[in-house]
Amino acid sequence: MCSIIAYAGQRVAAPMLVQSLKRMEYRGYDSVGLATISNKHILVKKGVGKVEEVNKSLGLEKMNGSVGIGHTRWATHGGVTDTNAHPHQNCKNDIAIVHNGIIDNYSELKKSLITRGHKFRSETDSEVIAHLLGDFLHKKYDIKKAMINITKKLKGTYAFVAVFDDGTVAGARFDEPLIVGISKDGYFVSSDVLGFIEHTDKAIFLDNDEFVILNDNGHAIFNFDGSKVKKQVTQIAWELADAEKGRFAHYTLKEINEQKHTIINALFSKDSKLDEFCDVVAGAKRVVLTGSGSSYNAALIAKQLFSKYAGIHCEAVISSEFQYASGLLDKNSVLIAISQSGETADLLQAVKIAKASEARILSIVNTPTSSLARTSDLFLGINCGPEIGVAATKSFTAQLALIYRITEILSGQKLSLNRSDLERLVSKVLNDTKYIANIAEKIKYIGNIYILGRGLHFPVAIEGALKLKELVYVHAEGLPAGELKHGPLALMDENTTVIMLNPDDETYSDTLSNVHEIKARGASVIGVSNVNSNKYDNWIKIPKAKDILYPILEVIPLQLLAYHTALKRESNPDYPRHLAKSVTVK
Ligand code: F6R
Numbered sequence: 001m002c003s004i005i006a007y008a009g010q011r012v013a014a015p016m017l018v019q020s021l022k023r024m025e026y027r028g029y030d031s032v033g034l035a036t037i038s039n040k041h042i043l044v045k046k047g048v049g050k051v052e053e054v055n056k057s058l059g060l061e062k063m064n065g066s067v068g069i070g071h072t073r074w075a076t077h078g079g080v081t082d083t084n085a086h087p088h089q090n091c092k093n094d095i096a097i098v099h100n101g102i103i104d105n106y107s108e109l110k111k112s113l114i115t116r117g118h119k120f121r122s123e124t125d126s127e128v129i130a131h132l133l134g135d136f137l138h139k140k141y142d143i144k145k146a147m148i149n150i151t152k153k154l155k156g157t158y159a160f161v162a163v164f165d166d167g168t169v170a171g172a173r174f175d176e177p178l179i180v181g182i183s184k185d186g187y188f189v190s191s192d193v194l195g196f197i198e199h200t201d202k203a204i205f206l207d208n209d210e211f212v213i214l215n216d217n218g219h220a221i222f223n224f225d226g227s228k229v230k231k232q233v234t235q236i237a238w239e240l241a242d243a244e245k246g247r248f249a250h251y252t253l254k255e256i257n258e259q260k261h262t263i264i265n266a267l268f269s270k271d272s273k274l275d276e277f278c279d280v281v282a283g284a285k286r287v288v289l290t291g292s293g294s295s296y297n298a299a300l301i302a303k304q305l306f307s308k309y310a311g312i313h314c315e316a317v318i319s320s321e322f323q324y325a326s327g328l329l330d331k332n333s334v335l336i337a338i339s340q341s342g343e344t345a346d347l348l349q350a351v352k353i354a355k356a357s358e359a360r361i362l363s364i365v366n367t368p369t370s371s372l373a374r375t376s377d378l379f380l381g382i383n384c385g386p387e388i389g390v391a392a393t394k395s396f397t398a399q400l401a402l403i404y405r406i407t408e409i410l411s412g413q414k415l416s417l418n419r420s421d422l423e424r425l426v427s428k429v430l431n432d433t434k435y436i437a438n439i440a441e442k443i444k445y446i447g448n449i450y451i452l453g454r455g456l457h458f459p460v461a462i463e464g465a466l467k468l469k470e471l472v473y474v475h476a477e478g479l480p481a482g483e484l485k486h487g488p489l490a491l492m493d494e495n496t497t498v499i500m501l502n503p504d505d506e507t508y509s510d511t512l513s514n515v516h517e518i519k520a521r522g523a524s525v526i527g528v529s530n531v532n533s534n535k536y537d538n539w540i541k542i543p544k545a546k547d548i549l550y551p552i553l554e555v556i557p558l559q560l561l562a563y564h565t566a567l568k569r570e571s572n573p574d575y576p577r578h579l580a581k582s583v584t585v586k
Pocket residue numbers: 291292293294295338339340341342343344347390391392393466467470581582583
């Protein structure tokens with residue numbers, strides 16, 4: 001989604017703002033812009049393209065002033081054009097704003113502003129914020145009063161930051177993240193800690209219904225009703241180095257490789273809240289899991305494991321559908337929300353619904369300072385460090401590892417392997433990549449790929465298909481192998497490629513029968529298994545392991561396959577088209 005960054009301090013703002021936008025570019029990136037203040041004049045430069053391209057063509061870095069705002073846009077309202085890029089200004093050009101989220105009532109606000117003589121330049125919903133603030137200020141309101149009043153008018157979800165030509169910066173948050181960074185020589189306001197972590201590890205996380213004002217007097221935070229709020233300064237633990245590519249060509253490859261550590265970290269988590277988390281799950285009358293995308297796929301695996309090993313039968317509901325599943329929860333229920341970012345709008349809405357039903361909220365999340373972690377009754381961190389590649393890789397396997405650990409505690413059984421065996425198995429899968437690149441070469445122009453598995457392998461099949469869709473832009477579908485005969489078999493012919501997830505566990509012989517059926521229709525089969533079969537046209541060999549570990553061992557080659565196929569098709573796996581890392585709009 002869009003990224004926001006602002007700086008007010010003693011240093012020249014623009015070079016830092018550009019650097020911050022580059023760091024956060026993974027969140028959404030069709031256009032970029034900056035506004036800085038010099039001699040009480042607001043200068044705006046913006047355009048379509050990547051931060052580096054726009055910086056080169058417009059000289060963003062060279063803009064003067066020690067106060068400024070910056071933005072990368074992921075279009076929602078209005079096409080990808082220079083004019084629709086942020087920042088947006090009011091008619092008098094004495095205010096500039098950047099916004100992340102959606103203003104639901106913008107057309108009604110816009111109509112009334114136009115009637116009052118305002119002239120709009122863009123097609124965005126965001127521009128109303130600049131004009132409304134202008135309206136309030138020109139009624140002789142001070143900035144604080146203007147902020148109180150604008151928050152009464154705006155409906156929807158937003159984090160926005162405004163700069164005023166007197167050098168004041170003000171930012172408000174409602175259902176979109178906004179964080180204040182406090183450094184020795186100034187303040188930052190950002191939608192992501194990565195926006196300022198290079199300069200400071202001290203942060204204040206705004207909660208919903210709060211706004212901040214930064215001026216010569218320092219910072220002040222208020223509730224939307226204008227009452228002052230005393231906020232805690234949080235020390236952010238993540239190291240900057242974790243967000244660098246290091247020796248790897250892409251973040252995605254770096255993050256896939258980090259799994260030899262991140263899986264172990266999550267599985268052997270020493271989180272003191274683990275027992276309490278499991279007690280709450282075990283004591284609940286009903287347990288519902290939720291998540292979006294890969295995090296939902298992890299929830300599907302949790303559902304099977306909790307039921308099979310701990311006798312806890314639960315439901316997994318995809319977050320975007322949660323609002324339609326009525327009467328799911330009550331005060332004796334528990335919602336387990338799973339998320340890498342902890343900022344996914346659909347998921348946060350599911351949490352809101354669950355809270356209204358008085359259910360307890362437990363979460364499994366990577367970002368300990370996220371909205372999800374902060375609104376949960378109890379959260380467990382997967383602690384895999386920042387994930388920059390848009391496709392979830394290390395966060396998915398860390399979620400699985402923590403789910404294994406929870407299953408062990410819930411069931412009272414030791415289910416997974418010891419640390420050194422697991423390290424060896426994961427390293428083995430990660431190191432055997434040469435033949436995966438060869439398979440990528442063979443499938444790079446295939447238009448339809450099916451991934452089939454049974455039991456625990458079915459959610460992995462969906463996850464593998466999601467990686468191929470995101471990174472390779474190919475139609476890929478994960479299906480339960482047993483459903484083949486109920487329809488999808490009709491799709492099989494010599495132009496079809498099918499990936500079969502088939503290690504030698506309880507699903508092995510049934511899935512092998514499906515392989516025979518598929519081969520009989522002329523399709524090409526890639527087998528992912530510890531056992532070879534003469535029916536496979538290509539074999540992705542994974543090591544023999546305890547059954548429960550196969551989802552981790554088979555998803556890693558699927559991640560690598562998607563990564564290498566993306567490279568063969570010359571697309572950048574870190575920045576898939578049309579996608580953003582944290583989906584903070586519904
Ligand atoms: C898939 C992917 C997305 C996310 C989904 C949820 O590779 O990256 O489908 O899994 O947007 O995001 P989080 O886990 O941050 O809630």
